[in-house]
Amino acid sequence: MPRFPVVRDGRLSNGLALKIAEHPGPPVVTFRLMMPVGSASDPPGSPGLAALTADLLDEGNADRTGLEVHAALDAIGARLGTEVSADATVISLTTLSRYASEGLALLADIVARPRFDDADVDRVRALRRSRLRQMRSAPSAVADRVFIETVYPEHPYGHLGVGTDESLAGFTRADVFGFHQDAYQLGIATLIASGALTHDQFVASAEGSFGKLTVRQPTKGAVAEPMCFNDVRALATNVVLVDRPGAVQSELRVGHVAAARQTPDYHALRVLNTVLGGQFVSRLNQVLREEKGYTYGVHTVFDCRRAPGPFTFQGSVQADATVESIREVLGQMVSIGGDRPVVPAELDLAQAALTRGFARGFETAGQVVRGIGQLVLHELPEDSYDRFVPEVEAVDIGGVTAAAKAHLHADRATIVVVGPAEVVGPGLDALGLGEVILVDALTDGE
Amino acid sequence: MMDFTKWVLDNGLEVIVHEDHRCPIAAVNLWYHVGSKNERAGRTGLAHLFEHLMFEGSAHHDTGYFAPLQQAGASLNGSTSCDRTNYWEVVPTNALELALWLESDRLGYLLPALTAAKFENQRDVVLNERRQQYENRPYGLALMALMAAVFPSGHPYHWTTIGQTEDVQAATLDDAHEFFKAFYHPGNASLTVAGDVDTESALELVRRNFDEIQGGPPVASVVADGDRSMPRAEVRILLEDRVELPRLYLAWRSPRLFGEGDAGMDLLGEVLAGGKTSRLYRALVLDRQLATDVSAAQGSREIDGWFCISATAAPGRELAELDEVISGELNNLADAGPEEIELKRGITQIEAQFVYSLQTVGGFNGRSDQLNAYNVYTGDPGFMIQDRARYREATVGDLRDLTATQLLAERRVALSVVPTGAANRALAGSVRAEVS
Structure with a gap:
């Protein structure tokens, strides 16, 4: 290796x-x-x-x-x-x-x-x-x-x-x-x-x-x-709609606070994410792009930071498929830790994609200094990259399921839709996730 | 600087192998000499839609292209331009044969696996790509308006690679079959294998996978049949868009890729807007603060070219003010040319880009992609040496003359993209562009 x-x-x-x-x-x-x-x-x-x-x-x-x-x-x-x-x-x-x-x-x-x-x-x-x-x-x-x-x-x-x-x-x-x-x-x-x-x-x-x-x-x-960051209060499900009248697509974000880079579950999360939405043949991209044709492509990421960072699903879907896409995402966030756990072929594919592709990440000097920078920033052991492959290979199905249960929370996800309210509004209400909060795109952070 | 060996197989496939053993990876890079310029009216967007279909499985592997390669630890992608379609995989060295086998299967045996269901699904995906990248993105329709105005009707660069929505919707499975038969065969392709490979065994692997595939009909060259002198008078057009700040695009016809003056136009782009010391950045963004950004670039294409300057108005500023400054700088350059130091700076930037581009063996613009580009456009994979020399030879007088002959105010297209409802903020006399 x-x-x-x-x-x-x-x-x-x-x-x-x-x-x-x-x-x-x-x-x-x-x-x-x-x-x-x-x-x-x-x-x-x-x-x-x-x-x-x-x-x-x-x-x-x-x-x-x-x-x-x-x-x-x-x-x-x-x-x-x-x-x-x-x-x-x-x-x-x-x-x-x-x-x-x-x-x-x-x-x-x-x-x-x-x-x-x-x-x-x-x-x-x-x-x-x-x-x-x-x-x-x-x-x-x-x-x-x-x-x-x-x-x-x-x-x-x-x-x-x-x-x-x-x-x-x-x-x-x-x-x-x-x-x-x-x-x-x-x-x-x-x-x-x-x-x-x-x-x-x-x-x-x-x-x-x-x-x-x-x-x-x-x-x-x-x-x-990071140790001094206040805890993020546990949120209920939050649906936020930014109206973009006449838009042909909805820009979507679904997610919540998840894990820090120091989490012992890091390698399990990498495998979990690869199966769920981290690569082309992931569950969510297969359904939303390759089966339904709703989007040019979607992906998910655990942005592991010094303090717990966000898990985010992101994608842009055709406006009339907004609500169905959200339902699919929330459903898959639950099922991968529940009634549709990762199967051996998925585990094998995800581990192989992560480990066998590892070498091309250090081809250029720019990639090497970036990699070293991550070790420094997150105060990780010097041999972290050499241990990456065995750590990923050690993840089993039970570990992925446990990571999904611990770090994916559809029941307190924030859902952001930037799209045409006249098309997506009624369906969002019908999702039954509580009040849809309307935000104006013209404000910034106020 | 890039050692390579080139062969032509009996079926016409051109094969290039480049060894580099520093990283245990191999790059497969396959160019088909077909792009949107080979499309016909009413079927724009077909070359790009076809690229999508190439990832949906072939006769002996009918379950999608990505899974076996991602299983092998590969990264992979493809892209379509007006002139070519390229496909690449970067794999751990031991998966080279898998990548070659998959590429050969979709070249030799795509159509038996190409069903109506796949076709319709990818047509929907492409329409969503168009919505995301063009229709629902600020300034996203500007390129369509520019191409339509810079290259006259009948010119093969008159439309963009993504195509017209109604054309993509009208495309049929039969169109895809015809397109494949006309353009996807070994005689219209160039294959580069690069990286941690042995030249002889790489060629052997290529032959084992590609020798059996039949050659096809020669592909006729596409000619720029539009009048080279068009546009003959200044064209002023406008688009209203969901944007906060107006942006001005000034565009001209210019020399084709590797044509006389092409390298000089690249250097003019550097002189005008390459970085913070460039003329237009200093004038528009630093000194007078009329604009928030400015860019200038030569768009070198196989049979024709275009040159474009664009700048976004700072809040409270109008496009006419930007135009005045840009036109003034162009007049100065047409009279006196750039300073020697400006030319030298431009050459240094481009020289450095050449070296930086050698760092990766695979992927877009990696060494394998460059070898194929030179091979397809000049017949010589080693043309980088001549390509680089073009820049070193350019003079201040060349850039002055190019400005004076190519960037004429009376032959330009001026596109104003303005906030919805603010058509009055376009350059005076602009007419609405027809794009969707």
């Missing part, structure tokens, strides 16, 4: 944590600076601050204006990426191997020495408000927002990273500067590197740039600790 590339841990002379995996191949390197600070760490009442701050990192620093930063990136053909999830902020940079040192120096300045000019804060904030506004007319974006807000009321996970228009409108340079000072500190960061260089070359390059930065801890309380 193929093994995950060897990862060597270390620290730079200033104490910054470093993980390196050599990966011979095309002359490409990828760096990933991972900080376990995401939109869950947005201060109370300030949704969107982490993402706004991250978005402003490449807008200039002590030595360079934003345009000069990008001209320097362009000159080495670099790709800069910024990802803000609920749990983490990641700044990544991919460049040609021969520019590794230049790339790291640029990344270090971007992460640690942003200038946050007032004019840039105003401009980027305006761009993010425009994006938020455009999301109102995208059914999938509306569904994602309403789902997460409904499933996680008054919880650090209960908002999208982009925040709300009201909060964005109020942010100033001082808020952004303060958040960067308080939360985005290298004391909790890990620099991850992979690609066509040797370990020693990576270390030497990183010492020359990241090694010269000051490493300190975030301000106490600035970074959300």
Whole structure:
């Protein structure tokens, strides 16, 4: 069985944590600076601050204006990426191997020495408000927002990273500067590197740039600790309808709070999800697409986070099949842990798909650093990837059934429909799941 | 940079093998030289609908294409463009024969297993794909309006790959059979096997699975029979859509893939809107803050091309303001060309993309897909060397001349997509586009 590339841990002379995996191949390197600070760490009442701050990192620093930063990136053909999830902020940079040192120096300045000019804060904030506004007319974006807000009321996970228009409108340079000072500190960061260089070359390059930065801890309380997240109150079934008059399809989300990445059931959940909705030949895609033709495709996911993350079914179905599709989803969430347990052929197919396909997940340096980042973020043992295959193979039918009973709850699922009320409304009422809550797509989080 | 060996089997199948032993996976990539440009009026969307049918089982394996491959740990997919249809699997090395066997069975023996029930189911799926990706998505119908206006009626790029709803609804099982017989045979296909394989044994596996399949009738080349000089005057059209902010699309006919000026147009796209230092990003988004985003790209296609600039108005801004800035920058480029540093930046970006694209062996745009693309469009799987050279040779004068000859204000299509009920926010004089 193929093994995950060897990862060597270390620290730079200033104490910054470093993980390196050599990966011979095309002359490409990828760096990933991972900080376990995401939109869950947005201060109370300030949704969107982490993402706004991250978005402003490449807008200039002590030595360079934003345009000069990008001209320097362009000159080495670099790709800069910024990802803000609920749990983490990641700044990544991919460049040609021969520019590794230049790339790291640029990344270090971007992460640690942003200038946050007032004019840039105003401009980027305006761009993010425009994006938020455009999301109102995208059914999938509306569904994602309403789902997460409904499933996680008054919880650090209960908002999208982009925040709300009201909060964005109020942010100033001082808020952004303060958040960067308080939360985005290298004391909790890990620099991850992979690609066509040797370990020693990576270390030497990183010492020359990241090694010269000051490493300190975030301000106490600035970074959300998953252990401190308040419990999500058990919800009754919730049906939320966002009217989109005349729409030809309904965008659907069905789900609830489920499991954290640290759950001992993780591998059973992977198998369960693969059978239920995680791949093309899953139960739900087979029925809703390949038998009924209601949709271009549906899928399910257990988004396992530092604190319990959501289980979500998602898909877009033709409007007149909305209610029947919801009934099918809820029915299958129950039956897979009840009267239609996973059968041996399904178990075998799911395990084989997960284990035999494992090797292609580490083909590129970008995939390798992403994989290492997950281990760091979730504080998982170093040999987790090498143990993945035997762990999945050890899951049996009883384990899948138990995981379904423990982590799937059709009876307290939130159902979000973004579709034409005149078509779907009467059927939703007839489902008998309680009051259908109508939400306006034009509000965002208020 | 990509070592390969190429053969042509007796039935016409072109076979390319590329070895790379770094990861224990094998990529199978199969191109059929058929796309929406091979469709006839009244049956648009058929090439794409047909791609769906290829996943529904064949005579010796009539239970769906995905299950045995997912059981083997594969990832797989397919796609249809105006010029070609491609199918690929990435499998653990020991499942290579399974993937080849399945590909050969659906090439040789699809029709006996193609029932009316499957056909009707996938037609419904495709109509739902159209609803999700085009009809119910902001700005989702813009591409249809642009293609219809940039490429005149009768031109094979006049319609989009997804097709017209009424055409997809009207398609029959007989149409699918005819389509298969005309286009799905070894002489119209190119097969690449790449990754952790041995060249000789990979060829042997291919022959064992594909030699027996009969060749078919030659496929006639599709010609761009629309008038190359169309549109002759500026065309202004508008769409009302469920969007928050108006967006302007400016589009032109342009050189075909690998045609004279094609690489220069790619570089113009970089100069105009590639990243935050590009001319239009600086002018529209950074400095004057008239727009929230801007893009510019050459759409290189096999027999013709199109170039498109698009920008979304910032709240409170109007498309005429965006147009003025974009047109001003185009005039500057047509007069003086880009600065040397702008050209160099564009070349560096494209050079880096070439290297990054070598990182994966399979899947869309992996090395196997690129070898097939070069083989199908130029006859030489190793054409990447010439392809890259085109960019290094481009000069500031080339880009100036291309702007002056290709991006003429009097030959452009200007599409305004505006919020429903705000037709007055389109460029002056725009007429409603007919799309659905």
